[in-house]
Amino acid sequence: MDYSGRVVVITGASSGIGKESAAKFARLGASVALVARDGVKLGEAAGELAGYGVPVLACACDVSRKEEVEGMGRKVLEKFGRVDVLVNNAGFGVYGRFSEVGADAAESQMATNYLGMVYCTGQFLPGMLERRSGHIVNVASVAASFGIPAMAGYCASKFAMLGFSESLYHELKGSGVGVTVVSPIMVRTNFFDGESFRRMPKYTYALSASAVAGAVVRAASSPRLEIITPQAVRIAVWFKQTLPYLVNPIVGQIFRRSG
Numbered sequence: 001m002d003y004s005g006r007v008v009v010i011t012g013a014s015s016g017i018g019k020e021s022a023a024k025f026a027r028l029g030a031s032v033a034l035v036a037r038d039g040v041k042l043g044e045a046a047g048e049l050a051g052y053g054v055p056v057l058a059c060a061c062d063v064s065r066k067e068e069v070e071g072m073g074r075k076v077l078e079k080f081g082r083v084d085v086l087v088n089n090a091g092f093g094v095y096g097r098f099s100e101v102g103a104d105a106a107e108s109q110m111a112t113n114y115l116g117m118v119y120c121t122g123q124f125l126p127g128m129l130e131r132r133s134g135h136i137v138n139v140a141s142v143a144a145s146f147g148i149p150a151m152a153g154y155c156a157s158k159f160a161m162l163g164f165s166e167s168l169y170h171e172l173k174g175s176g177v178g179v180t181v182v183s184p185i186m187v188r189t190n191f192f193d194g195e196s197f198r199r200m201p202k203y204t205y206a207l208s209a210s211a212v213a214g215a216v217v218r219a220a221s222s223p224r225l226e227i228i229t230p231q232a233v234r235i236a237v238w239f240k241q242t243l244p245y246l247v248n249p250i251v252g253q254i255f256r257r258s259g
């Protein structure tokens with residue numbers, strides 16, 4: 001697909017899935033706006049896109065802060081005039097039982113992962129609806145379908161993303177604007193660098209950020225509500241939703257090994 005002349009905003013674009021997605025959209029000719037908190041890392045990520053010869057805007061912004069998102073929205077629209085694709089990808093996780101990590105961890109994950117998505121969507125959806133064109137891609141997780149022990153706050157934020165997106169999906173029917181959730185399993189990124197993840201058991205299988213970025217690009221023109229990656233995991237989600245009393249104890253047992 002040719003993205004020449006189209007504008008893509010990506011949150012969490014200085015690392016991992018967001019950074020790879022920015023490179024893929026830039027390669028397809030899109031103008032890209034990169035959003036994350038650390039301006040230095042963001043500047044480096046923007047510099048790496050120079051070779052694609054597309055307009056790039058680096059916007060330091062904490063998506064959990066509504067007034068910062070409003071400022072970012074103004075900057076992006078001043079520079080590009082409109083947004084065709086919004087990728088809500090900024091997010092983080094805290095590993096540990098709720099009784100240990102407490103309510104603050106749940107609150108901060110909800111503020112970035114869920115409310116960050118809501119604030120950014122609030123900024124750019126009205127323009128898309130006016131033009132009857134655009135797509136919102138929300139990077140959730142398979143943790144939007146399974147309550148995993150030691151990740152209660154994270155799972156709650158991802159369930160919330162999926163629920164919000166499902167409602168929006170119905171609301172947007174016939175509007176010319178779409179919304180698609182990308183739900184990957186584990187991905188090799190800086191996500192697990194946080195102190196809390198030292199106690200997480202080691203899992204051998206993980207996707208590359210580039211593979212997930214491919215799903216993000218596909219999602220930007222998909223009529224589907226959710227793209228689960230890898231696709232085979234959709235079967236596990238189907239089993240969980242169809243036979244929860246059978247599948248939930250197995251999931252609990254697999255992930256309770258630690259935490």
Ligand SMILES: NC(=O)c1ccc[n+]([C@@H]2O[C@H](COP(=O)([O-])OP(=O)(O)OC[C@H]3O[C@@H](n4cnc5c(N)ncnc54)[C@H](OP(=O)(O)O)[C@@H]3O)[C@@H](O)[C@H]2O)c1
Pocket residue numbers: 011012013014015016017018035036037038039041061062063064089090091092093112113116139140141142183184185186187188189190191192209
């Ligand atoms: N890695 C996995 O196994 C996995 C699996 C499923 C889903 N996901 C989801 O994929 C998304 C991307 O994660 P990743 O694996 O690519 O992690 P990552 O490499 O740690 O990248 C996270 C990005 O989000 C930005 N960010 C974090 N908090 C932010 C905030 N409040 N405001 C703005 N930007 C913020 C970070 O930059 P700054 O710190 O500079 O702000 C960074 O650019 C997340 O939503 C995550 O939940 C990851």
